[in-house]
Amino acid sequence: MPWPPPSPGSDGLALTRELRTQSQVPILMLSARGEEIDRVVGLExxxxxxxxxxxxxxxxxxxxxxxxxxxxxxxxxxxxRDCFGPYRLDRAARRLLADAVDVGLTSAEYDLIEVLIDRPGRVLTRDILLDLLKGYDRDPFDRTVDLRVARLRRKIEPDPAHPIYIRTVRGLGYLFNPKGADG
Known part of the structure:
Protein backbone atom coordinates (compact mmCIF):
# COMPACT_ATOMS: atom_id res chain seq x y z
CA MET A 1 0.00 0.00 0.00
CA PRO A 2 1.92 3.05 -1.18
CA TRP A 3 1.08 6.26 0.60
CA PRO A 4 3.13 9.35 1.20
CA PRO A 5 5.02 9.70 4.47
CA PRO A 6 3.78 12.39 6.84
CA SER A 7 4.84 15.89 5.95
CA PRO A 8 7.26 17.66 8.28
CA GLY A 9 5.45 19.16 11.22
CA SER A 10 2.42 16.86 10.96
CA ASP A 11 1.30 15.01 14.05
CA GLY A 12 -0.02 11.56 14.86
CA LEU A 13 -3.60 12.73 14.39
CA ALA A 14 -2.92 13.85 10.81
CA LEU A 15 -1.07 10.60 10.12
CA THR A 16 -3.95 8.56 11.56
CA ARG A 17 -6.50 10.45 9.47
CA GLU A 18 -4.44 9.97 6.28
CA LEU A 19 -3.70 6.31 6.94
CA ARG A 20 -7.33 5.52 7.71
CA THR A 21 -8.48 6.95 4.35
CA GLN A 22 -6.25 4.44 2.58
CA SER A 23 -6.22 1.33 4.76
CA GLN A 24 -7.90 -0.64 7.50
CA VAL A 25 -4.61 -1.59 9.14
CA PRO A 26 -4.93 -1.62 12.94
CA ILE A 27 -3.72 1.61 14.55
CA LEU A 28 -2.58 1.93 18.17
CA MET A 29 -1.82 5.54 19.10
CA LEU A 30 0.95 6.06 21.65
CA SER A 31 0.97 9.56 23.07
CA ALA A 32 2.13 11.73 25.92
CA ARG A 33 -1.30 13.32 25.84
CA GLY A 34 -3.57 11.36 28.13
CA GLU A 35 -6.55 13.69 28.60
CA GLU A 36 -9.96 12.31 27.73
CA ILE A 37 -10.44 14.77 24.84
CA ASP A 38 -7.12 13.67 23.29
CA ARG A 39 -8.09 9.99 23.50
CA VAL A 40 -11.55 10.69 22.05
CA VAL A 41 -10.16 12.71 19.14
CA GLY A 42 -7.57 10.02 18.37
CA LEU A 43 -10.19 7.27 18.37
CA GLU A 44 -12.66 9.28 16.31
CA ARG A 81 -16.64 -3.75 -7.13
CA ASP A 82 -16.52 -7.48 -6.33
CA CYS A 83 -20.31 -7.85 -6.70
CA PHE A 84 -22.34 -8.02 -9.88
CA GLY A 85 -25.80 -9.43 -10.51
CA PRO A 86 -26.27 -12.32 -8.08
CA TYR A 87 -22.50 -12.87 -7.92
CA ARG A 88 -19.84 -12.01 -5.36
CA LEU A 89 -16.13 -12.59 -5.83
CA ASP A 90 -14.45 -14.02 -2.72
CA ARG A 91 -10.82 -13.09 -3.31
CA ALA A 92 -9.52 -14.72 -0.14
CA ALA A 93 -10.96 -18.12 -1.10
CA ARG A 94 -10.50 -17.57 -4.87
CA ARG A 95 -14.07 -18.41 -5.72
CA LEU A 96 -17.17 -16.85 -7.22
CA LEU A 97 -20.44 -17.18 -5.34
CA ALA A 98 -23.94 -16.92 -6.77
CA ASP A 99 -26.39 -16.21 -3.96
CA ALA A 100 -23.82 -17.70 -1.50
CA VAL A 101 -23.37 -20.90 -3.59
CA ASP A 102 -19.97 -21.61 -5.16
CA VAL A 103 -20.14 -21.37 -8.96
CA GLY A 104 -17.26 -23.84 -9.32
CA LEU A 105 -14.75 -21.94 -11.44
CA THR A 106 -11.48 -23.44 -12.57
CA SER A 107 -8.34 -21.55 -11.61
CA ALA A 108 -8.09 -20.14 -15.14
CA GLU A 109 -11.73 -18.99 -15.09
CA TYR A 110 -11.24 -17.37 -11.69
CA ASP A 111 -8.16 -15.51 -12.94
CA LEU A 112 -10.14 -14.21 -15.92
CA ILE A 113 -13.15 -13.00 -13.91
CA GLU A 114 -10.81 -11.30 -11.42
CA VAL A 115 -9.02 -9.45 -14.23
CA LEU A 116 -12.36 -8.41 -15.76
CA ILE A 117 -13.89 -7.29 -12.45
CA ASP A 118 -10.84 -5.14 -11.75
CA ARG A 119 -11.37 -3.31 -15.08
CA PRO A 120 -15.12 -2.76 -15.53
CA GLY A 121 -16.31 -0.85 -18.57
CA ARG A 122 -12.96 -1.11 -20.36
CA VAL A 123 -12.45 -2.94 -23.61
CA LEU A 124 -9.63 -5.43 -23.13
CA THR A 125 -7.96 -6.92 -26.19
CA ARG A 126 -6.81 -10.54 -26.27
CA ASP A 127 -3.19 -9.34 -25.96
CA ILE A 128 -3.97 -7.25 -22.89
CA LEU A 129 -5.86 -10.13 -21.31
CA LEU A 130 -3.00 -12.53 -22.00
CA ASP A 131 -0.55 -10.07 -20.44
CA LEU A 132 -2.78 -9.66 -17.38
CA LEU A 133 -3.32 -13.39 -17.04
CA LYS A 134 0.47 -13.87 -17.02
CA GLY A 135 2.68 -16.72 -17.95
CA TYR A 136 1.24 -17.65 -21.30
CA ASP A 137 3.25 -17.75 -24.49
CA ARG A 138 1.19 -16.54 -27.35
CA ASP A 139 1.09 -16.62 -31.07
CA PRO A 140 -0.99 -14.43 -33.40
CA PHE A 141 -3.71 -17.08 -33.64
CA ASP A 142 -4.00 -17.87 -29.93
CA ARG A 143 -7.62 -18.53 -28.96
CA THR A 144 -6.97 -19.27 -25.25
CA VAL A 145 -8.79 -16.13 -24.10
CA ASP A 146 -11.80 -16.84 -26.32
CA LEU A 147 -12.12 -20.36 -24.90
CA ARG A 148 -11.89 -19.09 -21.31
CA VAL A 149 -14.49 -16.42 -22.00
CA ALA A 150 -16.84 -18.98 -23.55
CA ARG A 151 -16.47 -21.34 -20.58
CA LEU A 152 -16.94 -18.52 -18.08
CA ARG A 153 -20.02 -17.25 -19.91
CA ARG A 154 -21.60 -20.71 -19.68
CA LYS A 155 -21.27 -20.47 -15.91
CA ILE A 156 -22.31 -16.87 -15.23
CA GLU A 157 -24.48 -15.59 -18.07
CA PRO A 158 -28.26 -16.12 -17.93
CA ASP A 159 -28.10 -16.75 -21.70
CA PRO A 160 -24.53 -17.38 -22.89
CA ALA A 161 -25.59 -16.77 -26.51
CA HIS A 162 -26.61 -13.22 -25.51
CA PRO A 163 -24.14 -12.25 -22.77
CA ILE A 164 -24.89 -9.31 -20.50
CA TYR A 165 -21.82 -9.34 -18.22
CA ILE A 166 -18.94 -10.21 -20.57
CA ARG A 167 -19.66 -8.54 -23.86
CA THR A 168 -17.74 -8.94 -27.10
CA VAL A 169 -16.66 -5.71 -28.74
CA ARG A 170 -16.29 -6.80 -32.33
CA GLY A 171 -12.77 -6.44 -33.69
CA LEU A 172 -11.40 -5.23 -30.35
CA GLY A 173 -11.90 -7.63 -27.45
CA TYR A 174 -14.08 -8.02 -24.37
CA LEU A 175 -15.79 -5.62 -22.00
CA PHE A 176 -17.00 -6.50 -18.50
CA ASN A 177 -20.29 -4.82 -17.59
CA PRO A 178 -21.14 -5.39 -13.92
CA LYS A 179 -24.60 -3.85 -14.37
CA GLY A 180 -25.60 -6.56 -16.82
CA ALA A 181 -28.72 -5.81 -18.84
CA ASP A 182 -29.13 -2.47 -17.05
CA GLY A 183 -25.85 -1.04 -18.31
Missing part, protein backbone atom coordinates in the same frame (compact mmCIF):
# COMPACT_ATOMS: atom_id res chain seq x y z
CA UNK A 45 -10.02 10.02 13.68
CA UNK A 46 -9.55 6.29 13.15
CA UNK A 47 -7.26 4.84 15.79
CA UNK A 48 -8.36 1.44 17.06
CA UNK A 49 -6.80 1.95 20.48
CA UNK A 50 -5.04 4.73 22.39
CA UNK A 51 -2.36 4.35 25.01
CA UNK A 52 -1.02 7.32 26.99
CA UNK A 53 2.49 7.51 28.40
CA UNK A 54 3.75 6.27 30.74
CA UNK A 55 2.78 2.66 30.08
CA UNK A 56 4.35 -0.68 30.80
CA UNK A 57 5.78 -2.87 28.05
CA UNK A 58 3.41 -5.64 29.16
CA UNK A 59 0.35 -3.42 28.63
CA UNK A 60 1.63 -2.33 25.20
CA UNK A 61 2.19 -5.93 24.17
CA UNK A 62 -1.26 -6.99 25.44
CA UNK A 63 -2.96 -4.17 23.52
CA UNK A 64 -1.03 -4.99 20.33
CA UNK A 65 -2.01 -8.66 20.59
CA UNK A 66 -5.66 -7.71 21.14
CA UNK A 67 -5.58 -5.45 18.07
CA UNK A 68 -4.09 -8.18 15.93
CA UNK A 69 -6.65 -10.72 17.20
CA UNK A 70 -9.51 -8.40 16.27
CA UNK A 71 -7.99 -7.64 12.87
CA UNK A 72 -7.59 -11.34 12.06
CA UNK A 73 -11.07 -12.24 13.30
CA UNK A 74 -12.79 -9.45 11.36
CA UNK A 75 -14.22 -10.64 8.06
CA UNK A 76 -12.70 -8.90 5.08
CA UNK A 77 -14.91 -6.15 3.79
CA UNK A 78 -16.53 -6.99 0.49
CA UNK A 79 -15.90 -4.33 -2.08
CA UNK A 80 -18.91 -3.24 -4.14
Missing amino acids: LGADDYLAKPFSPRELLARLRALLRRAQAAPAAVSA
Whole structure:
Protein backbone atom coordinates (compact mmCIF):
# COMPACT_ATOMS: atom_id res chain seq x y z
CA MET A 1 0.00 0.00 0.00
CA PRO A 2 1.92 3.05 -1.18
CA TRP A 3 1.08 6.26 0.60
CA PRO A 4 3.13 9.35 1.20
CA PRO A 5 5.02 9.70 4.47
CA PRO A 6 3.78 12.39 6.84
CA SER A 7 4.84 15.89 5.95
CA PRO A 8 7.26 17.66 8.28
CA GLY A 9 5.45 19.16 11.22
CA SER A 10 2.42 16.86 10.96
CA ASP A 11 1.30 15.01 14.05
CA GLY A 12 -0.02 11.56 14.86
CA LEU A 13 -3.60 12.73 14.39
CA ALA A 14 -2.92 13.85 10.81
CA LEU A 15 -1.07 10.60 10.12
CA THR A 16 -3.95 8.56 11.56
CA ARG A 17 -6.50 10.45 9.47
CA GLU A 18 -4.44 9.97 6.28
CA LEU A 19 -3.70 6.31 6.94
CA ARG A 20 -7.33 5.52 7.71
CA THR A 21 -8.48 6.95 4.35
CA GLN A 22 -6.25 4.44 2.58
CA SER A 23 -6.22 1.33 4.76
CA GLN A 24 -7.90 -0.64 7.50
CA VAL A 25 -4.61 -1.59 9.14
CA PRO A 26 -4.93 -1.62 12.94
CA ILE A 27 -3.72 1.61 14.55
CA LEU A 28 -2.58 1.93 18.17
CA MET A 29 -1.82 5.54 19.10
CA LEU A 30 0.95 6.06 21.65
CA SER A 31 0.97 9.56 23.07
CA ALA A 32 2.13 11.73 25.92
CA ARG A 33 -1.30 13.32 25.84
CA GLY A 34 -3.57 11.36 28.13
CA GLU A 35 -6.55 13.69 28.60
CA GLU A 36 -9.96 12.31 27.73
CA ILE A 37 -10.44 14.77 24.84
CA ASP A 38 -7.12 13.67 23.29
CA ARG A 39 -8.09 9.99 23.50
CA VAL A 40 -11.55 10.69 22.05
CA VAL A 41 -10.16 12.71 19.14
CA GLY A 42 -7.57 10.02 18.37
CA LEU A 43 -10.19 7.27 18.37
CA GLU A 44 -12.66 9.28 16.31
CA LEU A 45 -10.02 10.02 13.68
CA GLY A 46 -9.55 6.29 13.15
CA ALA A 47 -7.26 4.84 15.79
CA ASP A 48 -8.36 1.44 17.06
CA ASP A 49 -6.80 1.95 20.48
CA TYR A 50 -5.04 4.73 22.39
CA LEU A 51 -2.36 4.35 25.01
CA ALA A 52 -1.02 7.32 26.99
CA LYS A 53 2.49 7.51 28.40
CA PRO A 54 3.75 6.27 30.74
CA PHE A 55 2.78 2.66 30.08
CA SER A 56 4.35 -0.68 30.80
CA PRO A 57 5.78 -2.87 28.05
CA ARG A 58 3.41 -5.64 29.16
CA GLU A 59 0.35 -3.42 28.63
CA LEU A 60 1.63 -2.33 25.20
CA LEU A 61 2.19 -5.93 24.17
CA ALA A 62 -1.26 -6.99 25.44
CA ARG A 63 -2.96 -4.17 23.52
CA LEU A 64 -1.03 -4.99 20.33
CA ARG A 65 -2.01 -8.66 20.59
CA ALA A 66 -5.66 -7.71 21.14
CA LEU A 67 -5.58 -5.45 18.07
CA LEU A 68 -4.09 -8.18 15.93
CA ARG A 69 -6.65 -10.72 17.20
CA ARG A 70 -9.51 -8.40 16.27
CA ALA A 71 -7.99 -7.64 12.87
CA GLN A 72 -7.59 -11.34 12.06
CA ALA A 73 -11.07 -12.24 13.30
CA ALA A 74 -12.79 -9.45 11.36
CA PRO A 75 -14.22 -10.64 8.06
CA ALA A 76 -12.70 -8.90 5.08
CA ALA A 77 -14.91 -6.15 3.79
CA VAL A 78 -16.53 -6.99 0.49
CA SER A 79 -15.90 -4.33 -2.08
CA ALA A 80 -18.91 -3.24 -4.14
CA ARG A 81 -16.64 -3.75 -7.13
CA ASP A 82 -16.52 -7.48 -6.33
CA CYS A 83 -20.31 -7.85 -6.70
CA PHE A 84 -22.34 -8.02 -9.88
CA GLY A 85 -25.80 -9.43 -10.51
CA PRO A 86 -26.27 -12.32 -8.08
CA TYR A 87 -22.50 -12.87 -7.92
CA ARG A 88 -19.84 -12.01 -5.36
CA LEU A 89 -16.13 -12.59 -5.83
CA ASP A 90 -14.45 -14.02 -2.72
CA ARG A 91 -10.82 -13.09 -3.31
CA ALA A 92 -9.52 -14.72 -0.14
CA ALA A 93 -10.96 -18.12 -1.10
CA ARG A 94 -10.50 -17.57 -4.87
CA ARG A 95 -14.07 -18.41 -5.72
CA LEU A 96 -17.17 -16.85 -7.22
CA LEU A 97 -20.44 -17.18 -5.34
CA ALA A 98 -23.94 -16.92 -6.77
CA ASP A 99 -26.39 -16.21 -3.96
CA ALA A 100 -23.82 -17.70 -1.50
CA VAL A 101 -23.37 -20.90 -3.59
CA ASP A 102 -19.97 -21.61 -5.16
CA VAL A 103 -20.14 -21.37 -8.96
CA GLY A 104 -17.26 -23.84 -9.32
CA LEU A 105 -14.75 -21.94 -11.44
CA THR A 106 -11.48 -23.44 -12.57
CA SER A 107 -8.34 -21.55 -11.61
CA ALA A 108 -8.09 -20.14 -15.14
CA GLU A 109 -11.73 -18.99 -15.09
CA TYR A 110 -11.24 -17.37 -11.69
CA ASP A 111 -8.16 -15.51 -12.94
CA LEU A 112 -10.14 -14.21 -15.92
CA ILE A 113 -13.15 -13.00 -13.91
CA GLU A 114 -10.81 -11.30 -11.42
CA VAL A 115 -9.02 -9.45 -14.23
CA LEU A 116 -12.36 -8.41 -15.76
CA ILE A 117 -13.89 -7.29 -12.45
CA ASP A 118 -10.84 -5.14 -11.75
CA ARG A 119 -11.37 -3.31 -15.08
CA PRO A 120 -15.12 -2.76 -15.53
CA GLY A 121 -16.31 -0.85 -18.57
CA ARG A 122 -12.96 -1.11 -20.36
CA VAL A 123 -12.45 -2.94 -23.61
CA LEU A 124 -9.63 -5.43 -23.13
CA THR A 125 -7.96 -6.92 -26.19
CA ARG A 126 -6.81 -10.54 -26.27
CA ASP A 127 -3.19 -9.34 -25.96
CA ILE A 128 -3.97 -7.25 -22.89
CA LEU A 129 -5.86 -10.13 -21.31
CA LEU A 130 -3.00 -12.53 -22.00
CA ASP A 131 -0.55 -10.07 -20.44
CA LEU A 132 -2.78 -9.66 -17.38
CA LEU A 133 -3.32 -13.39 -17.04
CA LYS A 134 0.47 -13.87 -17.02
CA GLY A 135 2.68 -16.72 -17.95
CA TYR A 136 1.24 -17.65 -21.30
CA ASP A 137 3.25 -17.75 -24.49
CA ARG A 138 1.19 -16.54 -27.35
CA ASP A 139 1.09 -16.62 -31.07
CA PRO A 140 -0.99 -14.43 -33.40
CA PHE A 141 -3.71 -17.08 -33.64
CA ASP A 142 -4.00 -17.87 -29.93
CA ARG A 143 -7.62 -18.53 -28.96
CA THR A 144 -6.97 -19.27 -25.25
CA VAL A 145 -8.79 -16.13 -24.10
CA ASP A 146 -11.80 -16.84 -26.32
CA LEU A 147 -12.12 -20.36 -24.90
CA ARG A 148 -11.89 -19.09 -21.31
CA VAL A 149 -14.49 -16.42 -22.00
CA ALA A 150 -16.84 -18.98 -23.55
CA ARG A 151 -16.47 -21.34 -20.58
CA LEU A 152 -16.94 -18.52 -18.08
CA ARG A 153 -20.02 -17.25 -19.91
CA ARG A 154 -21.60 -20.71 -19.68
CA LYS A 155 -21.27 -20.47 -15.91
CA ILE A 156 -22.31 -16.87 -15.23
CA GLU A 157 -24.48 -15.59 -18.07
CA PRO A 158 -28.26 -16.12 -17.93
CA ASP A 159 -28.10 -16.75 -21.70
CA PRO A 160 -24.53 -17.38 -22.89
CA ALA A 161 -25.59 -16.77 -26.51
CA HIS A 162 -26.61 -13.22 -25.51
CA PRO A 163 -24.14 -12.25 -22.77
CA ILE A 164 -24.89 -9.31 -20.50
CA TYR A 165 -21.82 -9.34 -18.22
CA ILE A 166 -18.94 -10.21 -20.57
CA ARG A 167 -19.66 -8.54 -23.86
CA THR A 168 -17.74 -8.94 -27.10
CA VAL A 169 -16.66 -5.71 -28.74
CA ARG A 170 -16.29 -6.80 -32.33
CA GLY A 171 -12.77 -6.44 -33.69
CA LEU A 172 -11.40 -5.23 -30.35
CA GLY A 173 -11.90 -7.63 -27.45
CA TYR A 174 -14.08 -8.02 -24.37
CA LEU A 175 -15.79 -5.62 -22.00
CA PHE A 176 -17.00 -6.50 -18.50
CA ASN A 177 -20.29 -4.82 -17.59
CA PRO A 178 -21.14 -5.39 -13.92
CA LYS A 179 -24.60 -3.85 -14.37
CA GLY A 180 -25.60 -6.56 -16.82
CA ALA A 181 -28.72 -5.81 -18.84
CA ASP A 182 -29.13 -2.47 -17.05
CA GLY A 183 -25.85 -1.04 -18.31
